[in-house]
Amino acid sequence: MTTVAVPIRTNRRKIARRILRNPLAITGLVVLVLAIVLAVFANVLAPHEPTQTQLDQAFAPPGTAGHLLGTDDLGRDVLSRIMFGLRASLHVGLLAVATSLVIGVPLGLMAGYFRAIDALISRLTDLVLAFPFLILAVGLAAIRGASLGNAAIAIGIAQIPGVIRIVRSETLRLKSLDFVAAAIVEGASDAWVLGRHILPNAASVIIVQATVAIPAAILGEAVLSFLGLGIQPPAPSLGTMLSDAQQFAARAPWAAVMPGLAIMLLTLAFNIVGDSLRDALDPKASRR
Numbered sequence: 001m002t003t004v005a006v007p008i009r010t011n012r013r014k015i016a017r018r019i020l021r022n023p024l025a026i027t028g029l030v031v032l033v034l035a036i037v038l039a040v041f042a043n044v045l046a047p048h049e050p051t052q053t054q055l056d057q058a059f060a061p062p063g064t065a066g067h068l069l070g071t072d073d074l075g076r077d078v079l080s081r082i083m084f085g086l087r088a089s090l091h092v093g094l095l096a097v098a099t100s101l102v103i104g105v106p107l108g109l110m111a112g113y114f115r116a117i118d119a120l121i122s123r124l125t126d127l128v129l130a131f132p133f134l135i136l137a138v139g140l141a142a143i144r145g146a147s148l149g150n151a152a153i154a155i156g157i158a159q160i161p162g163v164i165r166i167v168r169s170e171t172l173r174l175k176s177l178d179f180v181a182a183a184i185v186e187g188a189s190d191a192w193v194l195g196r197h198i199l200p201n202a203a204s205v206i207i208v209q210a211t212v213a214i215p216a217a218i219l220g221e222a223v224l225s226f227l228g229l230g231i232q233p234p235a236p237s238l239g240t241m242l243s244d245a246q247q248f249a250a251r252a253p254w255a256a257v258m259p260g261l262a263i264m265l266l267t268l269a270f271n272i273v274g275d276s277l278r279d280a281l282d283p284k285a286s287r288r
């Protein structure tokens with residue numbers, strides 16, 4: 001059997017050059033790298049244990065000796081808790097998106113390629129999409145129980161329909177192209193066409209979808225933790241920090257502002273990088 005060549009993929013150097021030309025993309029990448037470093041090396045970089053209480057230093061304002069971002073109502077260092085909270089947020093974001101991709105990508109490929117099961121998968125997807133993302137995540141987390149792992153799985157399941165629709169749409173587009181039709185005429189099996197031709201060429205769309213889904217998962221984790229359905233105290237989480245600080249917002253606003261700012265910057269950075277990556281992978285941009 002003659003092997004049908006897959007269209008030449010966008011040059012990686014050109015993609016990197018387009019991203020590096022974008023100041024917003026560079027800023028987003030710097031913020032993401034900083035957040036990842038703080039999260040991964042939190043045990044080394046954090047000035048205090050995140051659960052260490054110092055009641056004599058409760059509500060210490062930012063800039064206090066030994067507490068750059070101040071302390072909360074129990075005298076716990078806000079900076080240290082944010083570092084470990086970033087670790088929890090990134091852990092949930094990556095695990096949730098991995099869950100949605102592992103389940104959603106195969107279903108999306110099958111729905112777009114096999115017309116016989118497309119209607120069934122599409123109707124089930126529409127049924128799940130009838131429920132708002134956060135409502136579905138909260139419901140699943142409540143059923144499974146409050147924990148970091150269950151929160152990640154609940155958010156990942158809630159994101160599956162979106163992945164299915166994106167991958168299905170891209171599969172339908174690629175299936176109509178000449179190189180896929182040629183492979184089918186040459187006698188290539190369905191598994192070969194999906195694995196050798198469609199999936200590799202849909203990878204860019206899947207990667208962009210992942211970068212968009214991660215900030216949504218991070219926000220979902222913050223909401224679940226705020227509601228008591230995520231990581232449980234005394235373990236630090238950006239959502240639980242917001243929940244604990246709300247009753248002391250007037251007295252110690254930094255205890256709520258700092259974790260809120262961390263969530264905003266982290267999700268904004270992911271969205272900026274995702275948008276920049278989408279523009280860089282745009283076939284139209286490759287002709288410029």
